[in-house]
Amino acid sequence: MRVAMVGEQSPPVTALTSALTALGNEVTGYGHDEVDGGLVDRLREGFRAEPPDVVHAHSWLSGMAAALAIGDRPIAKVLTVPTTVSFDAEVQRLERLVCRRVDRVLAAGGAQVRRLAALGVPRNQITVVPHGVDHDRFTPYGPSARKGKRFRLLAAGDLAVYHRFDLIVSVLPAIADTEFVVAGGPLRDNPEADRLIRCARHYGVEDRVHLLGPVDDMPALYRSADIVVCTPARSTFGTIALEAMASGVPVIASAVGGLVDTVVHEVTGLLVPPLRPADLLRAVRHMLAESALREAFGAAGRDRACARYSWERVAADTARAYARAAYGVAPAFGDALR
Structure with a gap:
């Protein structure tokens, strides 16, 4: 599957990109520092040259920019909900608007699912996909930092x-x-x-x-x-x-x-x-x-x-969410790994 990844190139986004690529997906990153008209134009040009099957945005503003760039073209739109919570009425209005313009919303856990429901997002539009961890780097085996007897x-x-x-x-x-x-x-x-x-x-x-x-x-x-x-x-x-x-x-x-x-x-x-x-x-x-x-x-x-929480597991869950957004069905676990 061809995936356009839109958002800041944070370590979790980079790790997810690598894991999705390892599963056979073709991932193109569209990193940015700011979300403005220039980003929308860059996305629109990129999607015209190489139309992706799925666009995956990682913030509310990235999701809006992606939706504007896609327009009416048949490209599936997926949004990962940020962990930060805003109680500002204008921000919440943006959140509702973005959720109405994407095909599937990825939540990290139950708290985000409840918040999305409060925003009016239908439960069948939400997929729970947690963040991952590099369990090869964070491991019980290896040197420890120095400490005293306490x-x-x-x-x-x-x-x-x-x-x-x-x-x-x-x-x-x-x-x-x-x-x-x-x-x-x-x-x-x-x-x-x-x-x-x-x-x-x-x-x-x-x-x-x-x-x-x-x-x-x-x-x-x-x-x-x-x-x-x-x-x-x-x-x-x-x-x-x-x-x-x-x-x-x-x-x-x-x-x-x-x-x-x-x-x-x-x-x-x-x-x-x-x-x-x-x-x-x-x-x-x-x-x-x-x-x-x-x-x-x-x-x-x-x-x-x-x-x-391995990145392989998170990538497989994400791939199933992509398929549901693009085709309305999710592949079996083994298919998502291929």
Whole structure:
């Protein structure tokens, strides 16, 4: 199948493109930094020269640009819903408009399906296709980052308020012999970084809170962790949790958004109510006290990441969605792999 991939050339889009190509699809990328009339013209010219069977857009604006470029031509339109949620009325109006102009909408999990239903998208127009993880890169096997004798709680992501890393800092005084490491930035000229440092001083744990900034070798850092903790206050897919699971590390996560789909409670980790420090503290204490439990959660997480979230599996699911959008039917699993 000939596929036109429209969107920023992020690592997930690049990984999906490679996996789809490995399955025998011909994928042409249309990367962009901005969505404007120039992009629409470039897409229109590209589609005229080499008409694709399917155009796959990866943002609301990319979806609108693709729909305008396609016009009335018989080219299937597929949209992957972004993980960010906007409550702005104008943005939601754009989202509804784009959904009406595409043939199939791909959602990463149940939270996005419910949001699309609230926007008025028919359930039979939605296909659940999660994000993938490179389980050959994120693996339990390999070198680990250096650590001392303390337990290590690890969090990762941009230093932004919505990640609520301060919740972990707030429970640290009640957990002995444990450090909290945060991978992500920026550290300079970032009010959230300054706030976390002040928070650590307030609770008297500044010697056990370490802000590393951006880290190149994340697989080694994951392997050094006893628990990866994800405590966002709002909906997110849960890429960090997925990378941790692939690395064989147990996860404690807020029960919000895609984390509810990614982390299986009491199988690959623990889910806790969001913004509830007391529940978070109980979960961390429980998991740190049981090394066998951490090992079992880590092994189950690795199995789940490889079975459900491999890029080969994600590409096969995406190929079936393409066929449904283009032809109204989806191929069997084996056909999608060829």
